[in-house]
Amino acid sequence: xxxxxxxxxxxxxxxxxxxxxxxxxxxxxxxxxxxxxxxxxxxxxxxxxxxxxxxxxxxxxxxxxxxxxxxxxxxxxxxxxxxxxxxxxxxxxxxxxxxxxxxxxxxxxxxxxxxxxxxxxxxxxxxxxxxxxxxxxxxxxxxxxxxxxxxxxxxxxxxxxxxxxxxxxxxxxxxxxxxxxxxx
Numbered sequence: 187x188x189x190x191x192x193x194x195x196x197x198x199x200x201x202x203x204x205x206x207x208x209x210x211x212x213x214x215x216x217x218x219x220x221x222x223x224x225x226x227x228x229x230x231x232x233x234x235x236x237x238x239x240x241x242x243x244x245x246x247x248x249x250x251x252x253x254x255x256x257x258x259x260x261x262x263x264x265x266x267x268x269x270x271x272x273x274x275x276x277x278x279x280x281x282x283x284x285x286x287x288x289x290x291x292x293x294x295x296x297x298x299x300x301x302x303x304x305x306x307x308x309x310x311x312x313x314x315x316x317x318x319x320x321x322x323x324x325x326x327x328x329x330x331x332x333x334x335x336x337x338x339x340x341x342x343x344x345x346x347x348x349x350x351x352x353x354x355x356x357x358x359x360x361x362x363x364x365x366x367x368x369x370x
Contacts, residue, residue, distance in 0.1 A: 187264060192232050195262060199239050207368050209235050211298040211361050212291070218360035219290045219346070230287055233268045237275055237291055252276040277338075289345035296335045297357050300324065303331040305370050313362050313370040318354040325350070 187195075200206055216234030220227040240255035256269045271288035274281040275295050283289040304324045305313045324330050325339070342353040361368060 187232060187262065189228070189232065189235070192235050196236055196239055199258065200242055202242065205238060205241055207302075208298055209238060210364055210367050211302070212237060212294055214360040214364050215294040215298060215357045216287075216290060218356050219294070220287075222356065223286060225286065229265070229268065230290065232264075233271050233287055233291055234294065236264070236268075237272050237295065239272075248276060248278045252279065283345065286346070289341070293339055293342045293345060293353065294357065295338070297339045297354070298361065300331050300334045300336075300339070301354075301358055301361055302368070302370065303334070311370065313358065313365045313368070316358055318351050318358060321354045321358065322351060325354075 196206065196209060200209070212234035213231045214234070217227040217231040219225075220230035236255075236259065238251075238255070239258055240251060240253075243258075244250040244254050252273050252275060256273050259269050259272060267285055267287060270281075271283065271285060271291045273279060274283040274288045275291045283292045301313070301316065301321060304321050305311060305316050307324075308315050308320075325336060339353075340350060342348045342350060346353070348356070361370070
């Protein structure tokens with residue numbers, strides 16, 4: 187499956203533009219991390235792009251989320267390692283991320299939301315103006331972007347051997363490369 191077909195497939199299942207933007211942001215971060223680790227940016231990018239493909243199908247039901255996604259992905263011929271990463275990014279199923287790609291997806295998924303929220307409170311609302319130190323300050327504010335699972339983001343050290351500040355910088359820079367697509 188190439189990116190163009192995966193994007194078409196995503197748009198078949200997802201109509202909410204914020205979910206599409208989240209998928210694009212996750213894709214971009216995953217590609218950057220793949221490059222850092224000498225992995226396949228295309229494969230990791232696809233994983234990030236389609237990780238929430240079932241979100242509207244399951245109507246936000248976290249007990250079904252990613253189970254249905256894996257079913258959809260298998261039907262369309264996605265590799266088992268991508269399916270496993272998608273399954274393990276949702277803690278509701280008790281599947282611990284095993285591969286480096288799965289661990290990256292697990293950590294990237296919530297940080298994209300924090301980056302968007304931190305960007306939107308900047309006077310310019312431009313991701314190019316967001317610095318890792320700004321994001322880390324927001325990270326420490328428990329009342330800011332309450333829904334973001336900070337403990338998952340913090341797994342970047344254990345799972346990827348990347349410090350939080352470096353992980354933040356990688357993801358901010360990755361998302362900045364698609365700022366126009368994200369409206370940031």
